[in-house]
Amino acid sequence: MVFVISLIVIMIFVLWGLFAPEHLGAFTNEALSFATNRFGWFYLIAALIILVYTLYLAFSKYANITLGDEDDEPEYSNMSWFAMLFSAGMGIGLVFWGVAEPISHYMVPPEGDPMTVEAARTALRYSFFHWGLHPWGIYTLVSLGLAYFMFRKGYKGLISWTFHPLLGDKVNGPIGKTIDILAVIATAFGVATSLGLGAMQINGGLSHVFGLPNTTTMQIIIIVIVSIMFLGSTMSGLDKGMKLLSNTNLIIAIGLLIIILLIGPTSFIFDTFTTTLGSYFQNIIQMSLRMTPFTEDSWVASWTLFYWAWWIAWAPFVGSFIARVSKGRTIKEFVLGTLLLPSGFSFIWFATFGSTALHLDMFQGKPIVEAVKADLTSALFITLESLPGGIILAVIAIILIVTFFITSADSATFVLGMMSTDGNPNPNKKVKFAWGVFTALIAAVLLMSGGLSSLQSASIMTALPFTFVLLGMVMSLNRALKAEDRERRLLEKQKRKQLEKLLRANQP
Template sequence: MPATPHWLHNKNKETPVSVRPNSPLERWFAGVSPTMAIASIAMVFAFVLFTVTNADLANGLYSGAKAWIERSLGWYYVAVVSGVLFFTCWVGLSRFGNLRLGKDDERPEFSNYSWFAMLFSAAVGTGLLFWSIAEPLMHMQGNPFMEMAGVEAGGVEAAQVALRITMFHWGLHGWAIYIIVGLILAYFTYRRGLPLTVRSALYPILGERIHGPIGHAVDLLAIFSTLFGTATTLGLGVSQMNAGLSYMFGWEVSVGTQLLLIAVTSIVATLSAVSGVGRGILWLSHWNIRLSSVLFLFLLLAGPTVFLLGLYATSIGDYLAHFVPMGLWTDPQPERQWQGWWTIFYWGWWLSWGPFVGMFIARISRGRTVRQVVVGGMLSATLGAFLWIVIMGGTGVHLQLSGVDLASVANNDLTMVLYKTIEGLSVEWATMAMAALATLMIASWFVTSADSATLVICTILSMGNPNPPRSYRVIWGIGLGALAAVLLLAGGLQGLQAATIVAALPFSLVLLLICYCLVKAVHEEERAASMNSLEVLAAPGSR
């Protein structure tokens, strides 16, 4: 009998209720794991109840934990993220890069363009729209790298350092987290036949125990990170949408307006999640790229065209020359808190979104090889993010250097930076049209993150079913918006953001474990393949 890893023939011990339901309870849990469904709802309810009824205490606890992590474990986050980047590159470029995520004769379900559009849309959300201009403007006013290089704030050299830092925070280090999680989950799901859940990646060391309390805890952590990370982004997104509507139409910037925007956005995201990956999510992802291209083309032609074209190549070269030492740098003066406010915050944010984006990448990557996912995903996503930062951030930086005081706008109201940048180009006939387009993009980009998050949560609850029950997609899609609304009313979004960063700490340990499990699994597969080959050669008549 061929030598095969013992876990290849795993049987899922806790399967969702799939028989025809008879009682109301069975109908409620049809298609999902009752244990996970009850535990996830209880977890969310307890968290929201505690945050709403004890807002000051909750925010204090979350912020205090976040501050402790930044102060005491900043070095650990730096080490984990840099280590994950090197590990991801090794996996993609090693002999295991030719392994296909599925059967050896399978081919990708989606085209390269569709795959990239969905990957980028799910992963980026409204983050780049919010920070691509504001972040370099804030870094230009001072940072440790400028101090070490003796660069004065506000000048051309300061702008170059500021763009380098922004690209560093949105570059290879962060994308490596998403890509490696997606790759590992896709490997265990499509090549090993395990459920599409985070717990499956721990099978080489836990075995059948992944179906018990440990497995439930790992998947609940993934749901926690996905739900609360997305809700926090929704809070940031609606504040920027509200600013855009105020800029164009004079709408009041208020909690009431933002609640209305949350409701509309959540409904659209839920409809998209119900339609599935191949329809709503794919369609919206394509339109995200198209709308973004229109805005980029406007900024490129109406703005400093020659400056931006040269800046792209220059900034990539500058990034490549510095990203390794920047990735290993820890602030020798932690009392100034800069690294905690920026780099550690970003690393925690990427880590906290790792389960959600990674699982979605796994969902759309069946049939691709390991190398295609690693090299193709990291290069395309990073270059796409850099193009975004150079065109939008470069335009803002150029206006700042030319005398348009965008830095003061960023210091006073981050949500208005995008609109004031468009206004600063002084193309009167296009200002309102581009502001409307930018606001639509904020909504569209968020919707594609929210519908992806909803689908991921429901996939986990259904123990890996890529097409989970539609009723649960509706429940969690609406629930995601309701959660953001409740926390917005309670003033808890800032504390929620801190809680999301804290959630990155336990997931970082899970990430290290699943990386080890991948190495263990591919070596077992290699040994099994070698023994199979020897048995074939030794069989009668094989010569």
Template structure:
């Protein structure tokens, strides 16, 4: 039956992954749309249970993976290239940065740049900090950078590094299941691998759908301010429809003509908006505060990274840190595969330094500019921004821009940036989901990428129907947990493979149970270097046989 469908519609796929993932996503839409209230209540209960009993696991895992990445980059493995020893990067560093940023957390920064500091000002994480105080403001900036700095990019960088290493260094398919070859061997081409890829695919679909949903709420608020568009579900559905249509066009054009050009255009507009706020806002205050923010962030990072509310009777982390980690983890497969695809030729040290450092540095400037300017309005000009944001989080950016000159023009720029960020997120996700659902020897089909883009739009619309921001937080907290466990095992698998690579063993040695000893001095054994080429030849022969 599957072969008949492939022949009739010209599809190229791994049937177990494609049909199972598509069926589960469609089933969710079919059930959640007419029964949105019971579904929302179910996810709320499960999310509460996960936050209570596994919140510590989210916190510890992400912090541990950050330490792991720093170790890998600084270790003897840092000089290994993602590809052959003579491979060089396909894209310039600037182009690479704009693409990974726009397809990474561009939408997140636009949504939370003002909302996050204002939310934490009104609702500090520690009970002994008075809301609205200067102490709350200082802590709000540190928490904002914690939520969107090194830890967020750790979640993206680890799968990107692992996928790039196994794909470009050892010729494995660019799928999440390939990372686990040292553990499962050829079983990644069967049910075990299919299960891993289905989890990754659904995580990508729902994680990006949450971003599209949040961006839609923000766009609706912006268009209400600019042209009076009503803020209701009908408007939200219309916005999702427009974004989905734009994403379909972009995904049909492909990576270079569509996503790269949109990414470069958008990062320029975003930087222009940031510079505009720095110039017309409290320039000296922002400049001084940026320097201080860096120091406060580095000072507070150690305790924030391990803080689990053990001695506080609070549910603060459920709606903040745990939600952010789960959300980021859910779409880590998409960002990971996308970043890996554009990162061939870089060394592990270059890759980790760039993927962690450059976006985090930009995040510091972004949150310092928008967050400090918002705090200045709150303290020096009597604008009750925090209270208004508490009532309506998506409108935060436009309430903020309203306080400065050229408000209509800057708000219009904000709307354009959000639309393009949503488009690049959706079309990049469609490319990645298509990679996960087809064999590596099959060409990508435009109709499959269009199908996934349309399904993503449908999931986003359904999530919005389920109850807005709270419902989005609950759904993603639940869906992020399985992939959080996969991230931990990724680090273990990657460590085994890197050590084997250094000592001259092949992946087949690991999969066959031949484990290299963990030597301290780093000496290679006196055995022939099995390398990766024989492995790649075996893979090619297997693909031809199939």
């Protein structure tokens, strides 16, 4: 039922985009305006609630609960685990926005005058904000809920079954199926957004380095070629394909990061990282709840709300995947690992690439700002070209984007297959193949109907109903943890009474 209905909805969308791309673009823009104007505040408050709750769990009385049986050990090493959750959770987006976002905020800051020293500081602070604790709080909630109910309670690996404490057996009925359908559709659109961004970035790199045309047609050709590659990886299975690709991604990403740190303005990068980290934590509450009702500025909708919706749309996919590879870890280890490690890497990434681009533009006269104005996808490559060995670095960046593309799509087909086949932990290859084809088709029709703006609009549109699901998951998980704690205390009380009875019986 979930598979068929989800596929029908997505097929209607794909056909709409193929036969009436302009009409689809207009619709997604209208949906974007509705979601941001009416529910912008809701996205912000929901994301903050989720982050606070996940942090609370790491230091609560539930912190030492194991995601599985008490004697279960983690299946993957810490390095492989981190590589897989990082590749699934951020991937293409980091490479796409690493230079483009700080420079965009520098040109059009959320507040204050553009192209100033203060604008540069604000640009990096908001880049940290958009890629830091909030998105990983959203991912942590979903993955923790799934892992807890799958491995601790023995439930199915479906979003609907995380609501068992609230719904009981109704998770098998229409309410539960509706939750799963929403999760599948949100996942499909969230992943398609990333694939579209990846295709745009690959095209931008190939255009800049090799002179290929930077057009929608070329981007669709790239989606087709890379889709064939990731479908091959999908057929090889999770342990073989994903583990190898995830470790490769992490090695290439860290290698590129270290090279830029060494040949770029190293001291400047470390200085900006330090001051931006302090500013981020100092202003995190204010940024978390920042709306502009008096000026009606669209900056928050274009950036913060887009990101929050994108993370929410990605949450069932990333959450399902991280849960699948996290059996045997305690809640504290899981929460701190999924919150702090990827957030820290994102901070270092933006400090390195964003600071380098700002330094090149502000102090060396390189046309980075002009590059972003002309073509967002070329910003990274023009930045790399301004450094020693720039062409080689650009080629490495293209390879990194391609491997991230494959990894994201590979893990997405696995998760979509699992969610649409009643939680089957090993969905068959035909189902995974079908989802691989349809996510690629969604990305293609979104590019045809408006490029980046349509990608952003689709994410925000599909994430709105799923935000309510996430808040319900907070209540459900909390109820389940409270019930387990009551059972534990009751068991301890019974054991204590039995021990006291035994001691009294043995007294002379």
